[in-house]
Amino acid sequence: MxxxxxxxxxxxxxxxxxxxxxxxxxxxxxxxxxxxxxxxxxxxxxxxxxxxxxxxxxxxxxxxDNFTDCFESLHARTLREVRHLVGKVEKGSLESLLMADALQRLGIDYHFEEEMQSLLREQFFISTFDGHRASNNSLHEVALCFRLLRQEGYYVPADIFEDFKKNNGGCAFDPKLSKDVFGLMSLHEASHLGTHGEGVLDEAADFTRTALSGLADKFLYVGNNHINGMSSQLLGELVRNTLSNPIHKSLPRFTSKSFEVYLKGHYHYEWTGAFRELAIxxxxxxxxxxxxxxxxxxxxxxxxxxxxxxxxxxxxxxxxxxxxxxxxxxxxxxxxxxxxxxxxxxxxxxxxxxxxxxxxxxxxxxxxxxxxxxxxxxxxxxxxxxxxxxxxxxxxxxxxxxxxxxxxxxxxxxxxxxxxxxxxxxxxxxxxxxxxxxxxxxxxxxxxxxxxxxxxxxxxxxxxxxxxxxxxxxxxxxxxxxxxxxxxxxxxxxxxxxxxxxxxxxxxxxxxxxxxxxxxxxxxxxxxxxxxxxxxxxxxxxxxxxxxxxxxxxxxxxxxxxxxxxxxxxxxxxxxxxxxxxxxxxxxxxxxxx
Structure with a gap:
């Protein structure tokens, strides 16, 4: 009971x-x-x-009681380094979104609540000013922005994804998106933030689930090739993890290890090493x-x-x-x-x-x-x-x-x-x-x-x-x-x-x-x-x-x-x-x- x-x-x-x-x-x-x-x-x-x-x-x-002064000093120094890196990122940029996403997925975002709020508030103002239009941004960026803002309580209309349908507002998502693996993963993650009456997100969930399932099988069985700098084997595992453990419905500490591998292999920013070290x-x-x-x-x-x-x-x-x-x-x-x-x-x-x-x-x-x-x-x-x-x-x-x-x-x-x-x-x-x-x-x-x-x-x-x-x-x-x-x-x-x-x-x-x-x-x-x-x-x-x-x-x-x-x-x-x-x-x- x-x-x-x-x-x-x-x-x-x-x-x-x-x-x-x-x-x-x-x-x-x-x-x-x-x-x-x-x-x-x-x-x-x-x-x-x-x-x-x-x-x-x-x-x-x-x-x-088993922690030494050396460990505490290392933790404090790494925390200061990450705070500095977060503070100097350009607000409203794709990098700022990727940084906020990484902090959340690694389970260390609670250290940076003020910085996170500042980044996402600026992003919300930009999105509102643009009329919540996808404009010329990629599916990956639009979906990531949508998910991060909704996770923090900001309302962003779901019809922003209508721009990615066939002929800009057709009945189905553009088949060309089936090749955009990172865009598909971001869209699938975003679909889990839906509320009642948002049919486009239900459609997005069905579309991305089918497309990503096919891509996961393809990546896992094509050998050790590289796609966008990442091995196909690692990418296939990442896709499967996205389908089975969507970030919005998973505990950050439970999914952080798989994301650390992704962070190391795909994000080529100066802050990735410090983020991983702080997470550990x-x-x-x-x-x-x-x-x-x-x-x-x-x-x-x-x-x-x-x-x-x-x-x-x-x-x-x-x-x-x-x-x-x-x-x-x-x-x-x-x-x-x-x-x-x-x-x-x-x-x-x-x-x-x-x-x-x-x-x-x-x-x-x-x-x-x-x-x-x-x-x-x-x-x-x-x-x-x-x-x-x-x-x-x-x-x-x-x-x-x-x-x-x-x-x-x-x-x-x-x-x-x-x-x-x-x-x-x-x-x-x-x-x-x-x-x-x-x-x-x-x-x-x-x-x-x-x-x-x-x-x-x-x-x-x-x-x-x-x-x-x-x-x-x-x-x-x-x-x-x-x-x-x-x-x-x-x-x-x-x-x-x-x-x-x-x-x-x-x-x-x-x-x-x-x-x-x-x-x-x-x-x-x-x-x-x-x-x-x-x-x-x-x-x-x-x-x-x-x-x-x-x-x-x-x-x-x-x-x-x-x-x-x-x-x-x-x-x-x-x-x-x-x-x-x-x-x-x-x-x-x-x-x-x-």
Whole structure:
């Protein structure tokens, strides 16, 4: 039901807090991650943790204390060099766009927020002054500019691409574009920023997908020739990566390595070497911060004692931390990442109480207690234990929000827990009574039971605070964004449930209920319908992220990162493991310069 219902597993083994070690080898840590990420089909067997707390025998690499003054000096010097290079680029030029794109793809753009805003604001003024016309610019430049501006919230009309259709505004894109591989990749990337009603971007997605698929096969099998200074093999891999991991729907840290290769082989500017060096140094710094956070949050989890008292529930601290780690990637949000791990942990624990342990009567009483925020005597002991932990976490977050922002989000957070438990209870009643809801009825409740609304409310409290009229208006405008993310998560979850989990109706899924309402629809047809719904939800999310909106830009970025991370949680291999999460965790937590 909750954030990642599909990743359910109950760990019977208790793990001690993470201990950092200076002597751990890269291979030992890789094996530790691989062992800790897995998935079992059946919910009635002993489960292996999807991403459990690291075992004492497999400690993490060094933390921040392992960095020397020499490293810090090198990082600071490289940062100054890159800032100088960014500052002297000609605004409005193609090079400035390529530079902004590289900063984002390498995941180091947070260092240069003011510079990035200045570059893109100037580009937006130029584009607006020109009437958003393609003029004589190349497809690559127009599409890159469109994507960068929309990613930052600037509205650029999609009909700018009509100029690239046959006979300037015909019914189809000019076939001559099929030979422009870099223009096609930029156009394909831009097509993922579409909103509802922008048919030209839907056409662009279809056109570029077909053309790039053919080019990828051609480049990969023509031998080691060179095209525009890049080997055909490398170019083919780059094209395939563009199709499978579009930048707008991927986490920068997950795609940065492939882009570094592209940057080295294709961008012949003086700044490419410094950019790559900063990305590598920054990844090491970020990894060490994440390792230190894991150590601290592990101590909190051990001291809390829920793993010992609620043995039926999941013990997957590394996975729970993985959400805020990927979503709030700026190092300055270190404390917020650790704080957000705590309510996310409770979402999973309470989900297990509803799914695994509680009777319907007990769960009804528990949901009522959460609504009143009163731990009544009639609750079973394990529910009292959970309630006390939840109360302590909520009070802690409210106090931090009050000290930092001046507002008291207590009512907001308590209501979000009540709404979540009410949704869990509805689903439990359906299952107990064998009720089969309509697909829409199921989805309306399932969107709430993802826990996304609750997580976003806690993020808002920690990052924005306030309960005055202005902040509440901002939160209300943020609700549409969280609803789109929740829908994406639930539908991705249900695609995995239907194909990979063999749950046999334990939780149900949108795919199941849709097929019951449409008996003539095949499984593949139902899955295609769900994928189209996910695409529509992305369009809604894209629209919510455009200016004007009342919430800070970093909330929009955090929301997009949440949506970007969702597919990583549901791509199981034949062994019911999550290899992309393993690889992503390694890329973040292993020091790349080692």
């Amino acid at each position: 909750a954030l990642s219902r599909a990743c359910f597993s109950c760990s019977q083994q208790q793990f001690p807090p993470v201990r950092l070690s200076r002597s751990i080898s890269r291979s030992n840590f890789q094996n530790s991650i691989s062992r800790s990420i897995g998935h079992d089909k059946c919910r009635d067997a002993p489960y292996q943790a999807v991403a459990s707390s690291p075992k004492e025998s497999s400690p993490l690499p060094n933390g921040l 140094l920054d990844a090491d710094l970020t990894a060490s911060i994440n390792q230190t956070e894991i150590q601290q949050i592990s101590k909190w989890w051990s001291d809390l004692g829920l793993a010992n008292e609620l043995k039926f529930a999941r013990d997957q601290l590394l996975k729970w931390y993985f959400w805020p780690m990927a979503v709030l990637r700026d190092p300055k949000f270190s404390q917020e990442r650790m704080d957000m791990t705590k309510p996310i942990t409770m979402v999973y624990i309470i989900d297990d109480i509803f799914d695994v342990r509680g009777t319907l009567d007990e769960l009804t009483l528990f949901a009522e207690a959460i609504t009143r925020w009163e731990c009544v005597e009639e609750l079973p002991d394990y529910m009292k234990t959970c309630f006390r932990a939840l109360g302590g976490i909520t009070n802690e977050i409210c106090l931090k929000a009050y000290k930092k922002h001046g507002g008291n989000p207590t009512d907001l957070l308590r209501k979000s827990w009540a709404n979540l438990c009410d949704a869990f209870l509805v689903e439990k009643r359906w299952f107990t009574s064998r009720h089969s809801p309509s697909a829409d009825e199921y989805l309306n409740i399932a969107i709430v039971s993802t826990g996304v609304h609750l997580a976003m409310a806690h993020s808002f409290a920690l990052l924005c605070g306030g309960t005055n009229k202005q902040s509440l208006q901002a939160l209300n405008s943020f609700t549409g964004m969280s609803a789109s993310i929740a829908k994406i998560l639930r539908l991705w979850d249900d695609l995995g449930s239907a194909k990979d989990e063999n749950q046999e109706g334990h939780d149900g899924s949108y795919v199941d209920y849709y097929m019951k309402e449409n008996p003539s629809c095949s499984l593949e047809g139902a899955r295609d319908h769900v994928k189209e719904m996910i695409s529509d939800s992305w369009k809604s999310l894209n629209r919510e992220c455009l200016f004007p909106h009342q919430f800070p830009p970093y909330m929009a970025k955090a929301s997009l990162n949440t949506a970007r991370m969702i597919p990583l949680m549901y791509e199981y291999d034949e062994n019911h493991r999550l290899p992309r999460i393993e690889e992503y965790m390694k890329s973040l937590l292993l020091k790349r310069s080692a």
